Amino acid sequence: MRWTTSGVRLRRRVSRAGDLNWLFLPGGPGIGSESLHELVDTVDVPGCSWMVDLPGDGSNINAPGAPADPYRRWPHVLLEAAHAVTHPVFVGHSTGGEYLLSVPALDGCLEGLVLISTAPDASWIPVFEQMTRHNPLPGVDQATARYLSDPTDDNLRCVTIESAPWNFAPATIARGVEILARMPYNSQAAQWSEANFDRDYQSAWWPTTLPTLVVSGSADRIVTQTLWQDKQFHTLNTAWRVIDKAGHFPWIDQPTAVRDAFAALARQICNRHATD
Template sequence: MGMIHYTPSGVRLTEHIRRPGNLNWLFLPGGPGIGSESLTGLVDLLEVPGTSWLVDLPGDGSNVEGPGILDDPFRHWPNVLTEAAGTVANPVFVGHSTGGMYLLATAELEQLLVGLVLISTAPDASWLPAFTTMTEQNPLPQVELTTARYESEPTNENLAAVAVASTPWNFGTTTLETGAKFLATMPYNGAAVAWSEENFDHDYEYAWWPTLIPTLIVSGSEDRIVTQELWNDKRFTGNNIHHARIERGAHFPWFENPAAVKATFEKYSESLARAMLESPY
């Protein structure tokens, strides 16, 4: 683990891996409420050129006491992402799930990024009805029990129990045990969940779409949390848009098919390098 940097509003950038290259990869977790620690396995798997950073918004995950964090750390969510992108040269933002939605809701990023990767995410809130239908068709009694406990006593520990109970929705059959252990060790933050539920999740719609920035959309073929069918719309195609379907991949597709995810990032890194040579930002 390398240096830790805080932006003026308290976004935390933790240097995780430094390799040769001039790119800075900013990995933003999903959730909301789960820390960027949820992406360390992904970052460790990839061999992308440059420096890889784990990014936590102020008040999210374990980032609750850093410098710059206000009494209301969510006041400028998700626009504080521009501070993270402006901190480093040649930023490539990688957003998982809700993290990707926050990126697409922040139009100012279009002028700051040299690359964008969207994993297990969606362009608007229409993924939510599909998720609700999935949960009704595949009920998990333990999720109902832990959710009721969390609603009556909204502690971070009870939120973690909900996450662990949801393992069968998040992971494939071959990664259930590993996935449950993974979710059990993550930091959670109920305040971030509450903010997103009230202010973002249900009304979310992408505010910008990259027309020139090389963009990678990574979709697990078995993702049951965020339907990936929404990306089939022709609006989300173009010479700069690369779609990658990860066979057998669930919501954290690098668990079920790490080789495919690694190869996908390698191919994207090569295309990104070519694009930067042809049209430097």
């Protein structure tokens, strides 16, 4: 385990031969990096894989070095995580990917970037809200009402668990419920992001030379993946992999396809190393 100066927590989950360090940043926010355990275990990439939790997110509370207001430097504190290891490759899921695209300075210190089930701006939100109206889940409505009146971590967990049919393909909903139920939640992080980031989000940079992988589930109902169709995101350094019949957690629905996409990026990074 490592801590950065401001309390970002890095926990190493997998070690393989190679000098790359893969930094896995969860979505949510308010959901711990435990949500990405299956992703780390699925992909077979060279080097070490680290679970990253920002101060005040997931179970990373009262982190050593964190300021009294742990959200004060969000999301720019991500730079500390990138500098905490050599040859970093950042992997961001959902809101985690949005945080990464909000920190332009990352472009100068990464070896690679992976964006999973995320978006370049906040225009996905009205699409999501329309989806929820057309595909209502009474359990979500009830859990949300409890959460709004009493925004505890447990009530946030209940909202997320009830949303499993929106997040996973039908065949993996039961497994998705197990995953969503086991991870730590942090309602304060969720509230901070809702008030200070989510609806005003606009990416601040796009990599033009950095090896980059965009992973999209073809059936993602949480964050519409159509926003990546804009030609500005189809640079020569970027690969966009649309995973057939996969939802918001594509590595759960189609693990082999996600593993193959990561393997291709790892080869791209290693080839770049060889020519530098």
